[in-house]
Amino acid sequence: MATIGDVAREAGVSRSTASYALSGKRPISEEVRRRVLAAAEALAYTPNAGARALATSRTKVLGLLARFYTDEFAPAMMQYIQGVTDTARDLGYDTLLVTDEDGARALRRITDSRMVDGVVLMNIAQDDPRLPILRAAAQPGATVGLPGDCSGIDVFDLDFEEAGRAMVDHLHGLGHRELILISQPEHVVERGGAYVWRLRDAALERARQCGVTLHTVYGESRQPAVGRLLHTLLDTYPSATGLLINNEAAAAALPSVAHERGLRVPEDLSVIGRYSAEFAAAFSLPYSFVESAPDRLGSMAVRQLVRRVESAAARREPFVVRFISPELVSRGSTTPPREPHPRTPAR
Amino acid sequence: MATIGDVAREAGVSRSTASYALSGKRPISEEVRRRVLAAAEALAYTPNAGARALATSRTKVLGLLARFYTDEFAPAMMQYIQGVTDTARDLGYDTLLVTDEDGARALRRITDSRMVDGVVLMNIAQDDPRLPILRAAAQPGATVGLPGDCSGIDVFDLDFEEAGRAMVDHLHGLGHRELILISQPEHVVERGGAYVWRLRDAALERARQCGVTLHTVYGESRQPAVGRLLHTLLDTYPSATGLLINNEAAAAALPSVAHERGLRVPEDLSVIGRYSAEFAAAFSLPYSFVESAPDRLGSMAVRQLVRRVESAAARREPFVVRFISPELVSRGSTTPPREPHPRTPAR
DNA sequence: CTTCAGCGTCGAACCGGTTCGACGATCAAG
DNA sequence: CTTGATCGTCGAACCGGTTCGACGCTGAAG
Numbered sequence: 001m002a003t004i005g006d007v008a009r010e011a012g013v014s015r016s017t018a019s020y021a022l023s024g025k026r027p028i029s030e031e032v033r034r035r036v037l038a039a040a041e042a043l044a045y046t047p048n049a050g051a052r053a054l055a056t057s058r059t060k061v062l063g064l065l066a067r068f069y070t071d072e073f074a075p076a077m078m079q080y081i082q083g084v085t086d087t088a089r090d091l092g093y094d095t096l097l098v099t100d101e102d103g104a105r106a107l108r109r110i111t112d113s114r115m116v117d118g119v120v121l122m123n124i125a126q127d128d129p130r131l132p133i134l135r136a137a138a139q140p141g142a143t144v145g146l147p148g149d150c151s152g153i154d155v156f157d158l159d160f161e162e163a164g165r166a167m168v169d170h171l172h173g174l175g176h177r178e179l180i181l182i183s184q185p186e187h188v189v190e191r192g193g194a195y196v197w198r199l200r201d202a203a204l205e206r207a208r209q210c211g212v213t214l215h216t217v218y219g220e221s222r223q224p225a226v227g228r229l230l231h232t233l234l235d236t237y238p239s240a241t242g243l244l245i246n247n248e249a250a251a252a253a254l255p256s257v258a259h260e261r262g263l264r265v266p267e268d269l270s271v272i273g274r275y276s277a278e279f280a281a282a283f284s285l286p287y288s289f290v291e292s293a294p295d296r297l298g299s300m301a302v303r304q305l306v307r308r309v310e311s312a313a314a315r316r317e318p319f320v321v322r323f324i325s326p327e328l329v330s331r332g333s334t335t336p337p338r339e340p341h342p343r344t345p346a347r
Numbered sequence: 348m349a350t351i352g353d354v355a356r357e358a359g360v361s362r363s364t365a366s367y368a369l370s371g372k373r374p375i376s377e378e379v380r381r382r383v384l385a386a387a388e389a390l391a392y393t394p395n396a397g398a399r400a401l402a403t404s405r406t407k408v409l410g411l412l413a414r415f416y417t418d419e420f421a422p423a424m425m426q427y428i429q430g431v432t433d434t435a436r437d438l439g440y441d442t443l444l445v446t447d448e449d450g451a452r453a454l455r456r457i458t459d460s461r462m463v464d465g466v467v468l469m470n471i472a473q474d475d476p477r478l479p480i481l482r483a484a485a486q487p488g489a490t491v492g493l494p495g496d497c498s499g500i501d502v503f504d505l506d507f508e509e510a511g512r513a514m515v516d517h518l519h520g521l522g523h524r525e526l527i528l529i530s531q532p533e534h535v536v537e538r539g540g541a542y543v544w545r546l547r548d549a550a551l552e553r554a555r556q557c558g559v560t561l562h563t564v565y566g567e568s569r570q571p572a573v574g575r576l577l578h579t580l581l582d583t584y585p586s587a588t589g590l591l592i593n594n595e596a597a598a599a600a601l602p603s604v605a606h607e608r609g610l611r612v613p614e615d616l617s618v619i620g621r622y623s624a625e626f627a628a629a630f631s632l633p634y635s636f637v638e639s640a641p642d643r644l645g646s647m648a649v650r651q652l653v654r655r656v657e658s659a660a661a662r663r664e665p666f667v668v669r670f671i672s673p674e675l676v677s678r679g680s681t682t683p684p685r686e687p688h689p690r691t692p693a694r
Numbered sequence: 695c696t697t698c699a700g701c702g703t704c705g706a707a708c709c710g711g712t713t714c715g716a717c718g719a720t721c722a723a724g
Numbered sequence: 725c726t727t728g729a730t731c732g733t734c735g736a737a738c739c740g741g742t743t744c745g746a747c748g749c750t751g752a753a754g
Contacts, residue, residue: 001459001485003710014734019712026713029732046459050400051710054739059397061443061462068429070625074422082415085446094462096408097444099432112348112393115408115441138348223602223631255570256603278417284570350740361704366742373743376702398740401709 002043010039053114061094062305063116065103065130067123071185071221073248075279076294077122080144083298084120091306093117104129111137118305120144120298125192140308140315142301144294146194150321154308156301159323160195163290164203164246166326167272168212171242175336176270178213179242180233182250186218199246199274215240219247227253234261234269241337242270245287251275252283270334277329287333290326297324349390357386400461408441409652410463412450412477414470418532418568420595422626423641424469427491430645431467438653440464451476458484465652467491467645468500472539487655487662489648491641493541497668501655503648506670507542510637511550511593513673514619515559518589522683523617525560527580528591533565546593546621562587566594574600581608581616588684589617592634598622599630617681624676634680637673644671 008018013032020026021036028036039045053059064084068077085095096116100106103121107130110116117139121130124145134141135152142154164181171179181203184196200216207214215237220226226249234240234257245251251273258265265271265287273280273289280289300322307314355365360379367373368383375383386392400406411431415424432442443463447453450468454477457463464486468477471492481488482499489501511528518526528550531543547563554561562584567573573596581587581604592598598620605612612618612634620627620636627636647669654661 001461004712005710015711016713016735017733020733023712026733027731032732044459046456048401048710049460049462050397050404050406051739052712053397054395054401054741055710055712057397057739064444068425070629074425074629078415078421078425081444082446085444089447094457095444097411097428097432097442099429100436109393110441112391113396114348115396222629225631256606259603260606282417282421282569284572351742352740362741363705363743364703367703370742373703374701379702395740398709399742401711402740402742404709 001048002040002045004045004047006043007036007039007045010043011035057114058309059115059117060092061096061116062088062302063096063098063107063110063119065098065100065107065119065121067099067101067103069123069191071187072123073221073279075282076248076276076292079276079278079294080122080298083295084302086295087299087302088306091302093302093306104133107133107137111139114138117309118142120301120305124194126194127192140305142305144297144301146198146321148194150319152319154301154304154319155321156297156304157195157323158292158297159325160198161202162323163274163326164199164201165206166290166328167244167274168203168206168210168214170272170328171244171270171334172207172210172212174270174334176212176242177337178237178240179207179215179244180237180240181214181216181244181246182219182230182233183216183246184219185221185247188221189218196246203244213240219250221247221249223249223253226250227257230254230257231261234263240269242272242334245271245273248275248279251279251285251287251289255286266333266335267338270337272328272334274326280329280331286331288331289329291329293324293327300324348395349387349392351392351394353390354383354386354392357390358382404461405656406462406464407439408443408463409435409649410443410445410454410457410466412445412447412454412466412468414446414448414450416470416538418534419470420568420626422629423595423623423639426623426625426641427469427645430642431649433642434646434649435653438649440649440653451480454480454484458486461485464656465489467648467652471541473541474539487652489652491644491648493545493668495541497666499666501648501651501666502668503644503651504542504670505639505644506672507545508549509670510621510673511546511548511591512553513637513675514591514621515550515553515557515561517619517675518591518617518681519554519557519559521617521681523559523589524684525584525587526554526562526589526591527584527587528561528563528593529566529576529580529597530563530593531566532568532594535568536565543593550591560587566597568594568596570596570600573597574604577601577604578608581610587616589619589681592618592620595622595626598626598632598634598636602633613680613682614685617684619675619681621673627676627678633678635678636676638676640671640674647671 004018005015008015018036021028021033088095098106119141121143124143124147126148128147144156146157183200189196220229271287273287276292276294351365352362355362365383368375368380435442445453466488468490471490471494473495475494491503493504530547536543551561567576618634620634623639623641
């Protein structure tokens with residue numbers, strides 16, 4: 001492999017001149033620049049990443065700490081990751097994917113050893129053990145997900161509170177007075193997944209304010225448990241006219257459950273989900289939904305991170321906590337409720 | 348951040364002695380070793396990855412080139428990735444995840460710049476443009492998936508031919524004489540996904556040998572198209588008594604299709620799939636299946652790669668093409684066919 | 695009492711880039 | 725014709741590790 005010394009020799013100049021010719025950081029005569037570029041081309045010169053990192057203390061690599069939980073839906077995770085890797089690449093960065101079980105130690109390892117210029121954290125818990133380490137690190141960090149303590153980092157998340165309210169408002173506006181909300185499984189909450197209760201509590205509060213009855217329940221993450229749960233719910237609350245779904249598995253299971261019960265959406269039941277357009281497409285879900293925009297969140301986190309990495313001024317700016325406003329995508333799965341007489345329980 | 352010079356000064360020795368004390372590559376007195384380790388501990392010393400890479404020409408990072416296609420099932424992809432990252436970490440390596448659309452250029456970038464010690468390629472196409480670059484690279488490479496030309500790399504894949512034969516044999520052994528095989532969508536093949544026809548052609552050949560009629564068809568990757576296709580297939584071949592599924596989306600859709608048709612498995616139809624146990628669990632699929640073991644394949648590829656990276660002797664060994672034998676996991680979804688009178692078309 | 699081997703340590707070089715200060719040449723201004 | 729600024733280039737130092745050769749010291753063998 002050719003080094004910059006080889007290029008310099010080939011072009012008949014010093015190493016520093018070759019470096020300047022390639023980087024453009026000092027004026028170089030047209031003639032010399034041409035010779036250096038030609039030599040680099042001829043020798044297929046590619047700078048050694050380690051040497052450059054050592055000299056510049058920049059690696060052009062971002063760390064991405066993510067965990068693949070079997071009870072969280074893989075497609076959503078993939079979208080976050082893709083959002084991060086694609087945006088990073090656009091900005092000239094590669095992505096080190098770290099899925100260690102002990103995220104805190106892994107984070108320390110990659111930051112202390114200066115393998116990365118910055119870090120994106122996913123699967124954020126309310127009290128995330130990685131955050132103290134990130135705050136102490138020399139590199140800037142961003143999270144996708146809202147932790148309890150946002151100090152010292154940039155935070156990006158969907159506005160789950162507003163999403164909960166928007167769902168309730170939408171159905172209340174259509175005249176619904178009794179709704180069901182199915183959330184993620186309880187162990188997602190136990191793991192610290194605050195977004196579950198952020199959406200739920202905001203929805204409950206709003207429902208209370210506008211006199212709507214809202215039944216809430218933790219869902220399941222897998223078939224057929226989640227399907228059975230849906231049946232049970234619909235049996236238990238026969239007079240509910242609307243269903244809010246903050247649970248990918250439940251949303252994916254609903255079409256066949258509805259079919260089994262002979263339940264028509266929206267005539268018999270109005271439905272709103274909370275997931276990504278990509279997820280909706282993969283499962284062809286026919287429901288209106290609040291877009292959770294995982295790729296956009298990953299992309300925003302990376303952009304902010306790179307700003308801080310590349311500009312000392314940006315590094316001094318105050319930290320941001322930025323929420324994406326929930327966007328309700330209508331698929332026609334909601335309508336005013338039928339007459340006040342309840343659905344007849346099926347099955 | 349403390350450097351090894353700081354550690355040396357703190358311990359009152361030279362930099363080289365500190366280095367040897369930490370690496371153990373030369374004998375060091377117990378007393379000095381103790382002092383050096385204490386100093387390193389006190390200063391929270393972590394070696395600078397770039398400097399070490401420059402000195403040793405080893406980065407302890409593996410490249411993972413993967414693409415996230417929307418028409419390939421995300422959960423399977425996640426399992427491959429997890430298999431790679433977990434095994435890499437076990438062996439002391441981090442993983443650089445590269446999802447560039449132009450995989451060939453990305454591969455050249457990370458190998459020429461010496462960012463990685465070795466590379467794992469996924470989503471292998473029959474005539475993969477990344478392979479010539481991998482062969483020319485200084486680092487060893489492994490693939491998960493069988494390309495047309497295996498020279499110069501280590502190849503790991505499920506034995507799809509044997510899987511196709513095993514599925515046919517199993518049902519033939521039970522007495523079935525007319526089967527349907529639903530494959531991946533046609534554009535997976537167009538993209539170079541050879542495993543689709545490897546399984547299909549071997550199944551056809553075996554079916555021919557043992558006098559079984561086998562109808563084959565390209566599937567769809569999404570609901571509801573794949574569900575409709577299943578209905579059509581079952582209508583079109585009413586006398587078929589067995590269904591082979593080499594298509595995750597079709598497998599996931601089958602339970603509700605069967606339910607809609609009032610079709611009992613295995614009484615009315617024997618079913619065998621080809622997917623991973625993890626996938627089966629996520630969708631609680633009640634079918635016998637050939638385990639595709641994505642995590643195991645990823646893990647094997649990494650182990651071989653690391654062997655070659657770390658041992659000059661291993662680097663000189665001949666390249667391997669290793670197939671995992673398909674393992675049929677019985678879930679009781681196959682049984683001898685009913686009387687020769689055909690299923691009555693439903694719907 | 696010398697000789698020599700081996701152990702433990704040190705200094706220096708090297709990996710391959712970047713960057714700073716200096717210096718010679720050119721050219722315009724005084 | 726000198727002075728001084730500007731431009732283009734070079735040499736050297738540095739980033740933070742690893743590793744090679746050398747060297748002093750100790751202790752056993754002759």
